[in-house]
Amino acid sequence: MKLLSLWNSARERRKELQDRLWHLKVEEMRLRFEWDKMLIRRNSVTVLSSKTEEGLSLKYEEFQKLCLAEKRLGSIDSIKDKRTSKASGMYYLFVYYCDFDLITGYSLSEYNEAIRRYDNKSGEIVRLQEELDRKKGFFQRFF
Incomplete structure (x- = not known):
């Protein structure tokens, strides 16, 4: 009987917690x-370029630091699309991000x-x- 009572009270408590x-x-x-x-949302894109992949990584890190330094509201959602130009040998990184400003x-x-x-x-x-x-x-x- 005591086990049944304990089980019923635990079940009741669980139901209360689920409602809460x-x-x-x-x-x-x-x-x-x-x-x-x-907030107002603005979608933006920036293109970073460099002669080397390492340089491109550094530019991307600088871009992220700049975004933090500007204390933009919200988070920056970036989608990276890396391409290489066969003609110039340059590496490009397209960064799509959203920015937020207070209305x-x-x-x-x-x-x-x-x-x-x-x-x-x-x-x-x-x-x-x-x-x-x-x-x-x-x-x-x-x-």
Whole structure:
């Protein structure tokens, strides 16, 4: 009887956690929309060139450092397409990336606060998911 009672209370707790997880995921999505609407996205492309592959790698690293130094909002999504010109012997790297700017009317502090709230929800979701995974192990021991 005691085992059945323990199993029932664990099952109830798991159901509560799953409901809480669902609500947190909805809240996380709402917060994502909140900070996403503050941004405008621009797609860009740049072409890096060098006589050697090593030089091309260095130019790409410089490009990444420059992007970090400019403190662009969001992440830079780059797709590299490397080509070699047979005529000149030059190596080319086409980098496609997206850039984000704040829409006029929003301050950087408002944006950072929205991101912080989103990150807090995401962290809470991860912790809750881990707890549910542990509970899952409890149920699997009996079946």
